[in-house]
Amino acid sequence: MMFSSNAHILPIQILDYGLLAILVVVAFAIVRMRSLFAIVMLQGVYSLVSAAWFVSLDAVDVAFTEAAVGAGVSTVLMLSAMLLADRQSEPVPMSRQIGPLAIVIIAGAAMLYAVGDMPAYGSATSPANSYVGIDYLARTAEEIHIPNVVTAVLASYRGYDTFGETVVIFAAGLGVLLLLGLNGNAGRWDAQPNGQRVSNTSAPTMRNVHSPLESSESPQDASETAKPLKTDVKTKGQNHA
Amino acid sequence: MHDPHVLLRVVSKFLIPLIALFALYVQFHGDYGPGGGFQAGVILASSVILYALIFGLPAAKLAFPPRWIRIGMTLGVLLYGGTGVFSFILGGEFLNYGVFAHDPSHGQHYGILAVELGVLCTVASVMVAIFYAFGSRQAETSNEDW
Numbered sequence: 001m002m003f004s005s006n007a008h009i010l011p012i013q014i015l016d017y018g019l020l021a022i023l024v025v026v027a028f029a030i031v032r033m034r035s036l037f038a039i040v041m042l043q044g045v046y047s048l049v050s051a052a053w054f055v056s057l058d059a060v061d062v063a064f065t066e067a068a069v070g071a072g073v074s075t076v077l078m079l080s081a082m083l084l085a086d087r088q089s090e091p092v093p094m095s096r097q098i099g100p101l102a103i104v105i106i107a108g109a110a111m112l113y114a115v116g117d118m119p120a121y122g123s124a125t126s127p128a129n130s131y132v133g134i135d136y137l138a139r140t141a142e143e144i145h146i147p148n149v150v151t152a153v154l155a156s157y158r159g160y161d162t163f164g165e166t167v168v169i170f171a172a173g174l175g176v177l178l179l180l181g182l183n184g185n186a187g188r189w190d191a192q193p194n195g196q197r198v199s200n201t202s203a204p205t206m207r208n209v210h211s212p213l214e215s216s217e218s219p220q221d222a223s224e225t226a227k228p229l230k231t232d233v234k235t236k237g238q239n240h241a
Numbered sequence: 242m243h244d245p246h247v248l249l250r251v252v253s254k255f256l257i258p259l260i261a262l263f264a265l266y267v268q269f270h271g272d273y274g275p276g277g278g279f280q281a282g283v284i285l286a287s288s289v290i291l292y293a294l295i296f297g298l299p300a301a302k303l304a305f306p307p308r309w310i311r312i313g314m315t316l317g318v319l320l321y322g323g324t325g326v327f328s329f330i331l332g333g334e335f336l337n338y339g340v341f342a343h344d345p346s347h348g349q350h351y352g353i354l355a356v357e358l359g360v361l362c363t364v365a366s367v368m369v370a371i372f373y374a375f376g377s378r379q380a381e382t383s384n385e386d387w
Binding site: 060061063064065068069072073076077080081083084142143144145146147148150151152154155156159160162163165166167169170172173174176177180181182183184185 | 267271272273274275276277278279280283284286287290294307310311314315317318321322325335336338345346349350352353356357359360363364366367368370371372373374375376377378
């Protein structure tokens, strides 16, 4: 489809280039901005536009995940994390920007150099379309009998990988719960975002004020606060850094 | 007295059950169309998060109690690993679902269903857990604060 000669450009190609151009513009806007709220929102926009681009590349499952995780949940998680920080990021002095700029230029040049070795889009001889991938496509219909090959590869042929991913998500949740606590009350911490003082003592009591019904779970909350004593140092260090 | 968010509350009260229902559709329709445990888990979690955003965190903690999180995230991993161990016991390799039924392709169906259910439990619980952990840390944001 994309191989047509330059004589006539398909509408889908115009759409692809348009979406990629929007991605570049949004990325520059994210880098230039100082308001964290706008940055988080633009990250959601970036994810949504890349999801649209994935749809145009026929990668519907990836697009679905990108729209749900990237544009949906991670935007909200970044917002809730942002509420503990200042609303504006401080400008970085020019002297500290030279190192990162050099790294970006070198990495970008290396990637542009590698583009020449990549197979053409949709090429039948590309690695994705020749070895094990073509085998999955041929065998799913007779071995698993489900129409969506992506699900067959994800859950059955590559079941080990998906198990690993599930454990990674479990570990991420465990890490957050150990550091912050289920109700955000683990360890001793205090911060002053926007001049408003918040600390471990204010967070749980706030909750009790708002909902007296929650007090039926107080024994569990007590164990929550008592357990993760080891995280005290880390949490404190982060807040003062 | 006058609630400035009344429109948001009415509309989202109508939308939240539909979002949760759509998560189940994505979960059980993953064999036939795009979707699966990861996407369904995130969508289910986003319905809880939307509820928390509109009606406040304490209300959300009554609807989806924090103790479900620890059970859910552990249960998901155990369900996935347990499916693998179960296929061991029935004489197959780890995570080889073909041994679950006489017809191997039926066994694959059951295995994929169990495994995706495990992914759903873990992903939904962890997403809500991260939101609760961060969201509980700050004071209520006033309307002018943004």
